Amino acid sequence: DVKVTQSSRYLVKRTGEKVFLECVQDMDHENMFWYRQDPGLGLRLIYFSYDVKMKEKGDIPEGYSVSREKKERFSLILESASTNQTSMYLCAGRRGGSYEQYFGPGTRLTVT
Amino acid sequence: ELKVEQNPLFLSMQEGKNYTIYCNYSTTSDRLYWYRQDPGKSLESLFVLLSNGAVKQEGRLMASLDTKARLSTLHITAAVHDLSATYFCAAGYGGSQGNLIFGKGTKLSVKP
Numbered sequence: 418d419v420k421v422t423q424s425s426r427y428l429v430k431r432t433g434e435k436v437f438l439e440c441v442q443d444m445d446h447e448n449m450f451w452y453r454q455d456p457g458l459g460l461r462l463i464y465f466s467y468d469v470k471m472k473e474k475g476d477i478p479e480g481y482s483v484s485r486e487k488k489e490r491f492s493l494i495l496e497s498a499s500t501n502q503t504s505m506y507l508c509a510g511r512r513g514g515s516y517e518q519y520f521g522p523g524t525r526l527t528v529t
Numbered sequence: 530e531l532k533v534e535q536n537p538l539f540l541s542m543q544e545g546k547n548y549t550i551y552c553n554y555s556t557t558s559d560r561l562y563w564y565r566q567d568p569g570k571s572l573e574s575l576f577v578l579l580s581n582g583a584v585k586q587e588g589r590l591m592a593s594l595d596t597k598a599r600l601s602t603l604h605i606t607a608a609v610h611d612l613s614a615t616y617f618c619a620a621g622y623g624g625s626q627g628n629l630i631f632g633k634g635t636k637l638s639v640k641p
Contacts, residue, residue: 448627457538459617459631460572475628507571511627516560516579518629520572 420444421510421521429527436495438524440508447513449491450475451483454505454523466491467513498528531556533620535632542608542639550603550635552618560621561594561601562629565614572617575603608639 424439442449448467452460452475462475464483472483480502484492495502508521532555542548552561560579564572576585578594578601585592589612591604601618615636619629 450628452631457633459633460619460629461631462628465628516562516577516621516627517574518562518627519574520564522571 421508421519423506423508423521423524425524426522427525427527429529430495430498431529432499434495434498434528436498436526436528438493438495438506438508438526440491440493440510440521441489442491442508442510442519442521443489444510444512444519445488446510446519447488448511449485450509450511450518451481451491451493452507452509453477454507460507463493498526500528502526503528531558531620531622531630533618533630533632535616535618535635538633538635540635540637542605542637544609544639544641545607547607548605550605550616550618550637552601552603552620552632554599554601554620554630556599557596558599558620558622562619562621563590563592563601563603564617564619566617566634567614575616605637608637610639610641613637613639 421442450465451463466485482494506524509518511518534553563575576592581596583594615634617634619631
């Protein structure tokens with residue numbers, strides 16, 4: 418079974434804190450993605466990576482950065498969390514040459 | 530710029546009835562996806578449609594793709610309560626990178 422895991426299901430942080438969201442996949446996926454999901458807006462792509470140490474901006478990268486030091490791990494970083502970053506964050510993985518994206522369980526982040 | 534529109538956004542159905550969810554996309558896309566999301570859960574892949582005229586069926590759900598009309602449909606036959614969920618369509622772009630643009634989702638509620 419394909420497995421994409423995220424480090425936390427729920428997270429509460431204060432405004433201005435640095436926040437790390439971790440995503441790990443066990444299926445040797447080349448491509449990994451971070452989305453945020455907000456009611457009425459669907460999923461929006463923040464960043465993606467198609468190889469180790471490679472990263473590309475998605476549709477809403479402002480306020481976020483990412484790190485991919487190992488193939489199986491893709492981290493989303495909020496340098497200075499703000500209340501408008503309260504959201505559900507979903508990580509996904511995709512094997513090169515395949516069409517399927519497999520999603521992790523999500524992290525619900527609340528910034529107070 | 531690729532945009533994806535779903536309608537309706539909310540759908541309340543009676544058990545046993547049929548209905549269709551529509552997904553329009555604005556520019557050429559080489560693949561169309563349907564996902565299901567239960568409350569508080571992640572996204573589960575339902576269908577990937579890769580060519581004009583593609584039709585896929587799983588149980589009471591059937592998805593089709595018309596690339597000329599830039600339209601995909603998700604047809605629900607004889608709905609049951611277990612189908613209550615939010616359904617997302619997504620159009621693919623970016624070639625081998627496999628990026629997706631999601632619709633806002635259709636929240637389906639099936640009542641006895």
